[in-house]
Amino acid sequence: MNAFVRIVDLGSFAKAAEDLRVTPSALSKLISRLEDRLGVRLLTRTTRRLAPTSEGSLYLERAREILELIGRTEADVSSARSQPKGRLRINSSTGFARQTLLHAVPAFLHRYPEVSVDLTLTDRLIDPVAEQVDIVIRGSPSAGSDLVVRKLAEGRRLICAAPSYLERAGTPLSAADLEKHNCIALLSQSPTTWPLAAENGLVRFQPKGTFSCDNVGMLFDMAIAGQGIVRLADFVVGQAVREGRLLEILTDINRSDTISLWVLMPKGRFHAPRVQAFLDFMEEWLKEANSADVTA
Known part of the structure; x- marks a missing residue:
């Protein structure tokens, strides 16, 4: 398509061949194959004049549209390297x-x-x-x-609760203290345990409370509402801890692997x-x- 458009625009096979850096004979063969595939003549050629046929004029119009679209598409893709879109x-x-x-x-x-x-x-x-x-x-x-x-x-995972809950129920200082608190745990097929340091080594505390859920977002909401203590990833509770909506507790005994x-x-x-x-x-x-x- 580009070759055909250049030939018409420059009015000469020789000039188009020079522009496209091919030989005139190679360009002539390219147009002949294009015409054979389409089954129509695209150009009328004489010793003094070169012009598109009626079919060639239609092909020229559509070819310009397609080549322009290809150019815009390639420009968009190239620019996306520096400016994601x-x-x-x-x-x-x-x-x-x-x-x-x-x-x-x-x-x-x-x-x-x-x-x-x-x-x-x-x-x-x-x-x-x-x-x-x-x-x-x-x-x-x-x-x-x-x-x-x-x-x-x-x-890491943080153990935390809302200020309103801690004011009401007190702040636990040990694994034994947690037994007296409402601990909000993730509902799963295997029992959830919280690894905590104790006098006799590491203990696996099994949280118990009035509410459990299989949705982390809901556990977070319940903690924010002052309904109990949670142990959740800092990816989830970190912002609320920084803002003071949740307070991290038991930092000295909470054992969280990375x-x-x-x-x-x-x-x-x-x-x-x-x-x-x-x-x-x-x-x-x-x-x-x-x-x-x-x-x-």
Whole structure:
């Protein structure tokens, strides 16, 4: 198409061949093959004149439109390297989304105004390929062979409660004290235990209370409402602790192994500029949040 347009624009096979850096004979053969494939003559050629036929004029008009569209498309794709754009589809657990993404996503969109975000919330692990999601954020690195897995951040689990609850029920100072408190635990098939240091070594405290739930976001809401004590990842409760809406307790006996936050991505979307921009932004955001925790 480009060769045909250049021939018509320059009015000569010789000039078009020079412009395209091919020989006139090669260019002539190219147009002949194009005409044979279409089954029509596109150009009328004489010793003094070259002009498109009626079919050639129609082909010329459509070819210009197509070439212009290709040019714009390539320009858009190239510019996306330096300026991410397009729709980013994210799936997250409810607790992380409501307490961290709630604050991070608006800042991300402000930095990258040409990106839009579709956010879905589920606590079960989904297949990002089947669900057509760019990024899945979870606390588990399990993935299929067709996925890219990347660690986003490391953290720990905090034991905390709302100031209103502690004023009403008192602040526990030991594992034995926790037996007297309403502990809000994650509902799961295997019993949930909290590793705590005691005089005779490490104990696995089994939280008991009037409420349990399989949704981390709901556990957080109940704690904020002053309904009891929770032990949740700092990815979930960190912002509330920094703001004083929750108070971290039992810091000297809480034994939390390092926990990781993972992202799962389809291999074909891992290198998309909008995906890379979001991952880099979230690593920076979480690092700053952890620094604030250390400073506090």
